[in-house]
Amino acid sequence: MISKSQVSFVKSLHQKKYRKEHQLFIVEGYKAVSEFAQSDFGIDSIFYTPDFSAKVANLSNKRKDYELSPTDLKKISLLQNPQGVLALVQMPENQKLQAEFDDLVLVLDGVQDPGNLGTIIRTADWFGFKQLVCSEDCVEVYNPKVVQATMGSLTRVKVNYQNLNELFAAHHLPKYGMLLNGENIFNTVWPQKGFVVLGSEGNGISEGLLSSITHPLTIPGGQNTESLNVAIAGAICCAEIRRNKLK
Numbered sequence: 001m002i003s004k005s006q007v008s009f010v011k012s013l014h015q016k017k018y019r020k021e022h023q024l025f026i027v028e029g030y031k032a033v034s035e036f037a038q039s040d041f042g043i044d045s046i047f048y049t050p051d052f053s054a055k056v057a058n059l060s061n062k063r064k065d066y067e068l069s070p071t072d073l074k075k076i077s078l079l080q081n082p083q084g085v086l087a088l089v090q091m092p093e094n095q096k097l098q099a100e101f102d103d104l105v106l107v108l109d110g111v112q113d114p115g116n117l118g119t120i121i122r123t124a125d126w127f128g129f130k131q132l133v134c135s136e137d138c139v140e141v142y143n144p145k146v147v148q149a150t151m152g153s154l155t156r157v158k159v160n161y162q163n164l165n166e167l168f169a170a171h172h173l174p175k176y177g178m179l180l181n182g183e184n185i186f187n188t189v190w191p192q193k194g195f196v197v198l199g200s201e202g203n204g205i206s207e208g209l210l211s212s213i214t215h216p217l218t219i220p221g222g223q224n225t226e227s228l229n230v231a232i233a234g235a236i237c238c239a240e241i242r243r244n245k246l247k
Contacts, residue, residue, distance in 0.1 A: 002075070010076040019140075019142055025142035025147060026087070043059070046063055051084055095160055101173065101193050108198055108230075110135055111134070112200060119234075124238060133164075176195065177209075177213035190245065
């Protein structure tokens, strides 16, 4: 059973301002919740239907449990078809940007679509990238649609929001920018360290950052369409970087 006040509280976390106020965000689905429970993230509470009671019992016990009906779970879920388990997870305290970069780092400039950000985080995790840097105007990483799209990869990839102009000024490393005009990415010999910048869905890399790009790159194609989805472009970049480094 879930009270009206609990329903109201969980539903408030659908909005960014309340997530920020309470420092909590929503994770849905047993697999994703179990990954967060086994990570450094703290679990505040778990809501689950009777079918998942045995599985939930095996997770961390440092949280509050609420068994409820599928109908009540649907009241707090953001999904059309809730997956039986929903958790409120604590935001980490002041995730710090790595002081020295010992690898190539993906940088996102103005990415607005939650699905794209979540997919990029999941892709980065697959290819072994441990850190992702976002401009301050990117979509919030704790947006439920972002979290859902990461499929648990958010537990392994640290996401930092930075003023990119200040970041680039402070680190004199190569800046590879994905643009419509540039060198063929498939001919690129990647360095050990540097930044790989992907722009927003509609506008690409912002005008204010273009002067910082030292190596403009492009993914060949585009005969019949004007641009490539940023999550797909990110996947191609990650695959090429790792392929190059494994030679």
